[in-house]
Amino acid sequence: MVLDRLRSKGGLCLFDLDSTLLDNRPRQALILREFGEQFGEPGLAQVEPRHFEGWSLVVAMRNAGLPEARALALEPEARAFWHDRFFTSDYCRHDVPIQGAVEFVHSVAEAATVVYLTGRHSEMGPGTVDCLSSSGFPIPTDERVRLLLKPEQSLHDDLWKEQACAVVRALGPVSAAFDNEPAHINRYRERFPEALCVHLDTDHSGRPIPLAPGIPSVPNFLLT
Numbered sequence: 461m462v463l464d465r466l467r468s469k470g471g472l473c474l475f476d477l478d479s480t481l482l483d484n485r486p487r488q489a490l491i492l493r494e495f496g497e498q499f500g501e502p503g504l505a506q507v508e509p510r511h512f513e514g515w516s517l518v519v520a521m522r523n524a525g526l527p528e529a530r531a532l533a534l535e536p537e538a539r540a541f542w543h544d545r546f547f548t549s550d551y552c553r554h555d556v557p558i559q560g561a562v563e564f565v566h567s568v569a570e571a572a573t574v575v576y577l578t579g580r581h582s583e584m585g586p587g588t589v590d591c592l593s594s595s596g597f598p599i600p601t602d603e604r605v606r607l608l609l610k611p612e613q614s615l616h617d618d619l620w621k622e623q624a625c626a627v628v629r630a631l632g633p634v635s636a637a638f639d640n641e642p643a644h645i646n647r648y649r650e651r652f653p654e655a656l657c658v659h660l661d662t663d664h665s666g667r668p669i670p671l672a673p674g675i676p677s678v679p680n681f682l683l684t
């Protein structure tokens with residue numbers, strides 16, 4: 461449906477990265493294993509991507525076999541360790557594609573302009589491009605494939621994505637958009653009423669924001 465529309469209309473297709481095109485769980489698992497090594501918790505050597513359900517480190521540690529009390533005791537130090545690494549260029553290289561995403565973005569690129577519109581800040585650019593390249597995604601090299609990064613890490617993602625709407629509008633008409641955050645895909649639907657907006661039902665920041673009525677929600681890109 462989306463591809464038919466893009467083939468007839470062209471324009472821009474917006475893709476969020478984290479939890480939309482890319483699965484961050486390998487990045488999270490690596491960080492938690494390294495935390496275990498540095499803080500003397502051998503039980504964390506077993507942490508795998510599948511142990512992550514959302515963003516709780518306590519849940520991941522418990523799923524990897526740690527007792528609840530131990531996971532709770534480690535959580536503050538683990539969270540600080542995670543925070544220092546998760547939002548970095550080096551660690552984001554470990555992300556892997558969501559199912560069907562690579563093939564889908566290539567199909568889109570044949571018909572429309574691909575815009576990776578992400579809350580990652582500009583210092584994460586090199587690792588992001590490396591990850592897109594090694595995963596097989598179209599890489600942002602010219603005006604047909606663009607990467608829009610948040611100018612400053614301190615800028616709230618919501619504010620950045622609002623600002624980015626004006627940047628995107630200057631590039632051309634938006635025909636479709638994909639994002640896992642209800643707040644963001646709802647905003648795109650408001651700002652670009654002509655676009656087909658699709659929600660990725662992977663995970664999100666946990667805020668109790670409902671998806672606007674009529675926005676389709678898909679678990680991956682196998683059915684788009």
Ligand SMILES: [Mg+2]
Binds near residue numbers: 477478479480641
């Ligand atoms: Mg996201």
